[in-house]
Amino acid sequence: MLNFTSMKTVTADNLTALLVEWHEGDEAALDRLMPLVYEQLRSIAHRYVRRERDGHTLQTSALVNEAYLRLADQKVVWQNRSHFFAVTARVMRHILIDHARRRRYAKHGGGARQVPIEEASAMSMERAAELIALEEALDELAKLDQRKSRVVELRYFGGLSLEETADVLKISLMTVRRDWRAAKAWLYRRLKEAE
């Protein structure tokens, strides 16, 4: 029960302030934003799964935009949109990596299981390994070139378009394109080496 209801107490004003605080480097603000953003991500995921079944394709960035509007409710200043996008990407990354790590650990877990672990999990072992490798590579890339790792985070985990990524990072579209292709090459090579 431990305070899971606190997500209801983050108001629009709170949201603005928390986004700014996080943007200004206060990592603790992410803890408070996490539940709120997680709920939004879940609702995005929900629609993703449904539309997938319906055979429609879907623009993730459109969904993230909608999620923001739902939260912001007019009260949040528009410039915070990019903070929100950035937070969403970071939270998504945390969630997936978290899950992947748990997934990997679970293989070593003992005890009698009623549900075989493969069935119980939404993530395959291969996918978990892939994500963990990507996370490690992304951390390495951040040490070499912080901005490129952020471009990847925003695009891959945040589902943002090139234009939105440029907007969030306040760099030109051209720079995003170039960062993206270099990062992609670098990461791909890194993962191949590791295999």
Add this chain to the structure above:
Amino acid sequence: MKAERWHEIETVLQDALDRPPLERASFLQDVCAGDEELKTEATTLIAAYEEAGDFIEQPAIAQDAHVLLDDDIGREIGPYRIIERLGAGGMGEVYLAQDTRLSRLVALKLLPVYFASDSERLRRFQSEARAASALNHPNILTIYEVGESDGIYFIATEFIDGKTIGELMREQELSLEEVLDCVEQVASALAVAHAAGIVHRDIKPENIMRRHDGLLKILDFGIAKLSEAPDSVQSEGTGFPTHTEAGLVLGTVNYMSPEQARGLAVDVRTDIWSLGVVLYEMLTKRLPFSGATRMDTMVAILDRQPAPLSQSTSELGLSAPVLQPIVDKCLCKDVSGRYRTVGDLLEDLKRTREQLSDKVGPAIGRRTSGWTGRLSPRFVSATLGAVVLVIAIAGTLLYWPAVVPRQPSASETAEATAKAGKLYSQMSERERLDFVAEQEQRISSMMGDRPVKLDEKAVRVIKARVDRYAARTGPSTDPETGSTTAVYERAQPYVPLIARSFAARKVPVIIGIYLPVIESAYHHCYESALGSKGLYQFLPSTAAGYGVSREEMCDVEKMAPAAAHYIADRMAELGEDSQSVTLVLISYNRGAEWVRDSLRQLRGTENYSRNFWTLLANQEKLDEGFRRETAGYVPSFFAAAIIGENPEVFGLPTPPLSTLAD
């Protein structure tokens, strides 16, 4: 590799990538002359780029959406098997889990992995949580275990099935006795914690839960401070455990003490302040300190005096001027003017309670029974209530005379056509069907995303209901049920209240408005043999489960939030897009289990989709109750909403009801 070297490599890489693939090798040959490492780096990166294809081009969510939905259900963490996700909090995900050793239910909080990788924070977390787990008091949430299993850090606590004080305040009136009882329970728990040297530091309504039997539990002892900046220090000499809180301004600030707002050292008197804020809020339904922004609120906390209880707009606030000194002493900005310990506060509370029972004894006595009598009843399945509801609705609908709409005269038709829209009564059969289909889509989209194109049969069913209702517009001679005009007029004053209640639960407001309209129950409190009555037609036991007593079932103020809560619960079970909401509507009637079973039964049928219209199209495969009663429920809802949202088309002298929502 150094960052500078990488930039060198990248420049070459980018230049090469700007050239056509066939020219790249020779370009590298030239530009990397003499620097073999540079050449190898650039060559392998280009090869990687060319081979990468759609690597990371699709956002992760496209592949992992299921992960966010299915989470860890069924997973075992140490001895705990996860059953259900309860929610997310400041410090990670919370699950309902079973302790496989003891077969008991626990609330299991899993800490995010990134949190666990911060060893200083983790150490602090573990020591705080362990200290808190030593607290033993009926009003403090019991921490069973703080542990780690295969790299996952978790806290297992007692599982509380109940509501937070925040939810209770929003959903129902609290009596003075309830308020005092609540404050006393919290204070006595704080006394034990304070004696053990633990300050809660985040006392607020959302951190206090009330179990169904009325027992309060304080959550998050020793955990509140973990979301703070990691620079807490022990101060000396005061005898109180104190911490500095530089930079701590996260979450809600409304319950924060002045010393917290200033980032100064805090002690037990911070909890006394926060409890004072909760007391004030429960009495007056207002926060003593609030502002448009967090900064404004903090300024109010530091500088402003809350309005005295005697100026309160709530009856409860006015009834208790005798509590003013207690409120003042909790909310003294200078810590030295505040109660020194919760023990002192408890004594004052006790004295005041005695005073009150001398003065207004009967009033308190009367409400005391409410505290235990009204709140203890367990939630009872809504299915029974729903059956009653069906009977009530079916009764209303079946006895409405089906009147053939009057044929318009030629001049009337011309007049209507001249205007933007036509009156429904003047439309041709085809136009009516088109109108109904179009309006159904509009109303569906007001209920969530993913509206569906209706088939001809579904449109006809709704249209038949619209025709029936439309025949009842105009003056009525029947005082018992009233004309449709009268029903919509009666609904008007309640719309803002309904809108607030439903919006608070994130339930589409349109459901709240038209659900009772189809029951024609705004003026009379219908009562069945089973006791179902009132605006939203609940069984007394169901109503009690949502905090409404039998006597209150005709009170719209009570019933609207309860109905919203009830529907929100069904949406959580069945889904929230507009198609699932059609199922939610019948679950109001038949229960969610029935809905799921019926869908399962029909899964193999042609054109199956997960909505009411599939059930309708295949009704011969479902039970008799559906054909006789339930089948009419959703069409009636749409018919009511179509008329209510398009009053001009039906010649009603009311505005569209949803426009009154704010």
